Amino acid sequence: MLPRTLHISTSPHIAKDISTDTIMFHVVLALLPVCAFAIYAFGLSALMVILASIVGCVLTEHMLCRLSRQESTVNDWSAVITGILLGLTLPPGFPAWMAFFGGVLGIALGKFIFGGLGYNVFNPALVGRAILQAAFPVAITTWSSSFLPERFLVFSSSTFALPFMEPNIDGISGATPLAAWKFDKMLTDTSDLAFGLISGSTGETSALVIILGGIYLVWRGMMNWRTPLAVLGSAFLFSSVLYMIDPANYAPPMFMMCSGGLMLGAVFMATDMVASPITPLGVWIYGAIIGLLTIIIRVWGGLPEGVMYAILIANAISPHIDHVIQPRVYGTTKLKQSA
Amino acid sequence: MKFFQRHKNTFRNGIHPPEEKEETSHLPIHQFPFAPTIILPLQQHIGSPSKVIVHKGQEVVRGQLIAEADGYMSVPLHAPVCGIIRSIAKVPSITGKMVPGICIDSFPSSSQEVVNGTAVSLEAATPGDILKGIQDAGIVGLGGAAFPTHVKLKVPEGKKCKVLILNGIECEPYLTTDHRVMLEQSDDIITGIKYLMKATGAGRTIIGIEANKKDAAAHLEERVKDDENITVQVVPVKYPQGSEKMLITALLGQEVPSGGLPIDVHALVVNIATTAEIGRLLPLGRGIQERVITITGPGVKKKGNYLVPIGTPLRFILDEVGAGETTGEVFLGGPMMGVSVSNLDISITKGTSGIVVFNKTLEHRNRKIYPCIKCGACVEACPLFLNPSKLGLLAKFEAYDEMADQYHLMDCFECGSCSYVCPSHIPLVQYFRFSKSIVRERQSMKTTA
Numbered sequence: 001m002l003p004r005t006l007h008i009s010t011s012p013h014i015a016k017d018i019s020t021d022t023i024m025f026h027v028v029l030a031l032l033p034v035c036a037f038a039i040y041a042f043g044l045s046a047l048m049v050i051l052a053s054i055v056g057c058v059l060t061e062h063m064l065c066r067l068s069r070q071e072s073t074v075n076d077w078s079a080v081i082t083g084i085l086l087g088l089t090l091p092p093g094f095p096a097w098m099a100f101f102g103g104v105l106g107i108a109l110g111k112f113i114f115g116g117l118g119y120n121v122f123n124p125a126l127v128g129r130a131i132l133q134a135a136f137p138v139a140i141t142t143w144s145s146s147f148l149p150e151r152f153l154v155f156s157s158s159t160f161a162l163p164f165m166e167p168n169i170d171g172i173s174g175a176t177p178l179a180a181w182k183f184d185k186m187l188t189d190t191s192d193l194a195f196g197l198i199s200g201s202t203g204e205t206s207a208l209v210i211i212l213g214g215i216y217l218v219w220r221g222m223m224n225w226r227t228p229l230a231v232l233g234s235a236f237l238f239s240s241v242l243y244m245i246d247p248a249n250y251a252p253p254m255f256m257m258c259s260g261g262l263m264l265g266a267v268f269m270a271t272d273m274v275a276s277p278i279t280p281l282g283v284w285i286y287g288a289i290i291g292l293l294t295i296i297i298r299v300w301g302g303l304p305e306g307v308m309y310a311i312l313i314a315n316a317i318s319p320h321i322d323h324v325i326q327p328r329v330y331g332t333t334k335l336k337q338s339a
Numbered sequence: 340m341k342f343f344q345r346h347k348n349t350f351r352n353g354i355h356p357p358e359e360k361e362e363t364s365h366l367p368i369h370q371f372p373f374a375p376t377i378i379l380p381l382q383q384h385i386g387s388p389s390k391v392i393v394h395k396g397q398e399v400v401r402g403q404l405i406a407e408a409d410g411y412m413s414v415p416l417h418a419p420v421c422g423i424i425r426s427i428a429k430v431p432s433i434t435g436k437m438v439p440g441i442c443i444d445s446f447p448s449s450s451q452e453v454v455n456g457t458a459v460s461l462e463a464a465t466p467g468d469i470l471k472g473i474q475d476a477g478i479v480g481l482g483g484a485a486f487p488t489h490v491k492l493k494v495p496e497g498k499k500c501k502v503l504i505l506n507g508i509e510c511e512p513y514l515t516t517d518h519r520v521m522l523e524q525s526d527d528i529i530t531g532i533k534y535l536m537k538a539t540g541a542g543r544t545i546i547g548i549e550a551n552k553k554d555a556a557a558h559l560e561e562r563v564k565d566d567e568n569i570t571v572q573v574v575p576v577k578y579p580q581g582s583e584k585m586l587i588t589a590l591l592g593q594e595v596p597s598g599g600l601p602i603d604v605h606a607l608v609v610n611i612a613t614t615a616e617i618g619r620l621l622p623l624g625r626g627i628q629e630r631v632i633t634i635t636g637p638g639v640k641k642k643g644n645y646l647v648p649i650g651t652p653l654r655f656i657l658d659e660v661g662a663g664e665t666t667g668e669v670f671l672g673g674p675m676m677g678v679s680v681s682n683l684d685i686s687i688t689k690g691t692s693g694i695v696v697f698n699k700t701l702e703h704r705n706r707k708i709y710p711c712i713k714c715g716a717c718v719e720a721c722p723l724f725l726n727p728s729k730l731g732l733l734a735k736f737e738a739y740d741e742m743a744d745q746y747h748l749m750d751c752f753e754c755g756s757c758s759y760v761c762p763s764h765i766p767l768v769q770y771f772r773f774s775k776s777i778v779r780e781r782q783s784m785k786t787t788a
Contacts, residue, residue: 007668007700008679010769012755014356014512014701018762020709076709118710118763224715273714278728280719322729329747330584330723331597 020117023222024077030213031084031203031268038203042092042144043151045159046202052096053128054083056103064112078117082106085125085268088203089261089308090132093144093156098136102128122315123272126308133308143176143199176200178260181251182304193258200260207263214267223271226280230287231266231294232257238295250299262294265307275315282318282325290314350588352722353577354756356512356675358551363635364515366643368523371632372659373420373445377650378430379405380440383688384479385486386412391441397424402453402625405441414477414487417626419648420445421452431685433671433678443650456624461533469538469621476620477627477689482506482517482581482610483672485690488617491607492538498602503541504590505532507548507555507611508574508581511673514693516631517611519644521548521555524615525562531618532569539607543568546611547590549576578675579754583608585722597750612692630689638665638696647687654683656694668697675755709763717757717767723750727757727767734770743778751775 038046061079065072073079083103090099106128111120133140144156177188177198192198198205217223236257242250256262261269270276270290277286290310297306382388389406399405399418406416422445430440459472474489494500505528509517521528532544546563548556548571556573563569574580574589584595586608593604601608616627628649635642640661647656657663670677671691687694717727725747733742742748748771757767 005666006679006681006683007704008681009668009704010766010772011670011672011674011676011678011753012759012768013668013670013674013677013679013695014759015703015706015764016354016356016760016762017703018760019706019764020712020762023712023714023762116710118712273712276713278713278715278718278726280715283715326726326729326746327718327721327724329597329725329750330588331594331599331750332747 021076024081026217026220026222027081027268028077028084030216031081031088033209034088034203034206034213034264034268035084037206037209038088038092041146041151041205042202043148044154045144045151045156046092048096048155048159049090049092049094049099049202050084050087052099053087053090053103054080056100057083057086057107057124057128060104060107061112064108065116073116076117079107082111082124082128084203085123085264086128088264089125089129089201091140091143091200092146092202093142093158094139094202095158095161097161098132098139102132105131118274120274121319122312123269123275126269126312126315129308130312141179143201145199146205176260176304177255178298178304181255181259182298187251187255188259190252190254190258193255201264204261204264207258210263210267224273224276224283226283227271227276227287228266230284231270231290232262234288234291235262235266235295236291238292242295242299256295256298260298260305261307265294265311266290269307270311270314272315275318277318277321277325279322279325279327281327282321285321285325286314286318289317348572348589349575349577350580350585350722352720352724352756353579353585354720354759355576356578356759358576359512359635360515360518360551363513363633363642363644364518364552366515366519368519368631368644368646371645371647371651371656373451373648374651374655375445375447376425376652377420377422377443377445377648378440378652378684378686379416379419379443379650380430380432380438380686380688381406381416382438383416383485383649383690384414385484386410386414386490388439389413389416391427393424393427393441395424395427398422399424399443400454401449401451402455402628404456404626408474412487412490414474414479414489415626416441417477417628418443419628419650421449422446431682433680433685433688435681453625453628456626458624459534459621461530461537461622464537466538466540469534472621472624473534473538473617476617476625478613478616478620479689480610481612481616481630481689481692483676483690483692485688488609488613492535492609494539494602494607499605500539500541500602500607501543501605502591502607503532503535503539503544504586504601504606504608505544505546505611505614506581506583506586506608507546507552507559508586509552510549510576510578510581511675511677511693512578513635513695514633514673515635516633516644516692518552518555520612520615520631521552522558524619525559527615527618528559528611529562529569529618530622531614531616534617534621535609535614536568541607543570545569545590546571547580547586548573549580550574551576579722579756582722582752582754584752597747627689630691632687632691633693634660634696635693636662636696638662638667638669638698649689650686652684652686653680653694656687657683657696662696662698665696665698667699668701670695675759676753703764706764708765711763711765714762716760716762720756720760722754722756723747723752725751727771730774731765731767731770734774739774739777739781742774748774748778
């Protein structure tokens with residue numbers, strides 16, 4: 001009889017055909033239509049911003065892994081997601097070197113120092129954006145209008161601004177709907193918001209394309225559907241209450257839902273699995289906090305937009321939610337309160 | 340939250356692995372040939388090993404008592420073949436250890452008639468007599484746990500069994516033994532139910548069957564339609580519904596208290612094949628000498644459901660079904676909770692419900708392990724609502740006491756759902772098995788100290 005080799009292993013002997021890198025890859029796929037629309041609306045400049053931040057993220061991840069003598073983790077696609085997300089939150093005419101710089105810092109300070117994928121407390125893309133917001137307050141609030149006729153032919157004059165030089169403020173900048181509402185009490189038509197016929201950050205302008213990407217991921221079982229629902233639901237509820245109290249002073253809920261970064265944040269940023277709670281109830285609470293904080297910052301804060309800080313704050317609270325909210329174990333009566 | 344979480348007729352969470360049952364579910368049970376040598380470990384059940392009462396060189400007939408129960412938490416062994424005791428020595432076992440056992444050389448030309456013993460009459464026997472009869476027949480849980488059935492059926496003082504649940508779920512992929520038993524042995528099942536209801540005092544019986552065995556459910560329903568105390572309930576297909584706790588929740592909508600037993604919610608759960616065995620053996624006073632096993636998997640040529648004499652060596656079985664040349668993975672039981680075989684010289688025991696053979700190493704064994712990304716898939720898979728992600732992280736930090744005290748580690752019954760769904764391929768169940776053994780060790784050290 002021939003000698004046989006038997007593989008021995010502990011159960012289970014079968015496993016679902018799913019992998020962390022496949023999930024990340026599909027998130028990238030879901031983000032592609034958003035990128036495509038951004039490029040369609042804002043032209044070459046948008047492409048440059050997105051590319052610059054992806055390159056910044058991926059290069060940093062690779063270099064840091066190499067420097068710390070680890071296997072490079074860029075092929076798990078998570079750094080690409082960070083790059084795309086960061087690019088999408090920046091204004092289309094944002095200087096490319098700044099976007100690159102944001103990607104570098106987002107990965108280095110938002111992800112790598114915590115231990116890489118799986119250990120980051122905050123969404124790395126938002127860490128990058130928060131740094132950029134603090135470092136370049138003018139550039140990050142300078143918006144170019146969408147659907148300019150020459151957008152596929154010429155770059156915005158600020159795109160190739162040289163590092164550490166004051167970029168030219170673009171002559172054709174248009175105010176975002178949120179800023180128009182906040183500072184001038186001017187409301188933008190909701191259908192324009194849904195279809196993205198407005199000015200704003202590169203990838204935040206079309207709510208519909210973003211929702212489409214989200215539906216795809218939920219259908220593939222790669223996104224927790226509770227997170228966007230909780231975020232949007234709580235934002236809708238809270239802004240409805242305000243609107244009912246005083247329609248003259250507060251924006252209508254649909255405007256709140258579709259404007260600014262709320263949709264992108266709810267669908268693609270708040271859902272960062274690592275930085276959100278693990279239990280279903282925890283996710284509802286986490287999402288509700290984001291919705292609430294967003295509206296509070298928008299209405300009473302000094303900034304027109306609050307999604308970024310809302311998510312970052314909720315990211316910080318998330319481990320504590322996980323600490324307190326544990327699933328009720330089968331056969332026990334109350335929620336487990338860990339000391 | 341109840342509104343979202345309560346699904347009628349089943350338990351919450353769980354997984355849907357590919358069923359892989361269609362290749363054998365239509366194949367009738369066939370008698371398997373008798374192997375030239377039968378190897379019987381003395382401990383085929385949970386509890387103390389049986390005590391040998393035969394000697395080397397002694398001739399035995401099929402069904403003869405060859406080792407008796409050693410105390411209450413034990414069952415006897417019966418000769419599965421007519422033959423001669425070759426040796427009473429250490430034999431290989433599935434755990435990898437050599438264990439005490441009996442080897443029998445079977446008579447090749449024997450007609451393999453079975454001897455009968457003292458019958459346990461359904462009418463005359465007291466509940467105690469029936470439990471004794473079940474123990475004397477050497478019956479243990481045939482679903483895989485091999486827990487002595489008479490111990491499980493003993494209703495403790497002050498407790499009451501209202502519902503008897505027959506487990507015909509068979510949620511493990513690949514396995515179709517219970518399916519065939521329900522189709523082919525309904526007489527035995529119904530007789531078994533009568534014995535069981537008398538022994539436990541249960542007023543009614545529910546037969547739980549998953550929706551992928553509708554023919555079996557329809558057949559049994561037809562058989563019990565005149566008995567208002569016996570009902571058949573079809574539940575949606577979901578793993579691990581065949582676990583006692585999950586089945587009770589699916590059928591009764593109640594949860595068994597953490598650390599408790601089904602009797603705490605006035606229920607007892609018995610495997611359907613075990614019930615059939617009780618119904619067949621007790622009226623004849625026989626002992627268990629064979630059982631139905633599904634032999635399947637990509638590495639098997641003659642797949643099927645076979646009635647295999649207990650103690651048949653695995654190597655003999657694999658040669659017979661055309662899996663003799665296999666290089667790959669062989670495991671006993673289903674793919675979710677079954678045990679890998681490291682030595683083909685072991686034999687099948689009372690608790691073996693299936694043999695699954697893969698002719699090459701499974702591809703997913705070589706997958707890369709990523710860090711936990713806290714996706715929560717395991718949390719939504721765990722049927723006991725544990726937090727496998729958290730437990731996994733704690734296991735890495737060797738925080739075993741915290742796992743047990745705060746995160747209910749010891750409730751885990753290693754169903755494998757968390758490992759199955761984990762996109763980062765973290766071997767969670769393996770961590771938990773290891774952690775549980777350490778916790779158990781520490782607890783026993785505490786009690787002896």
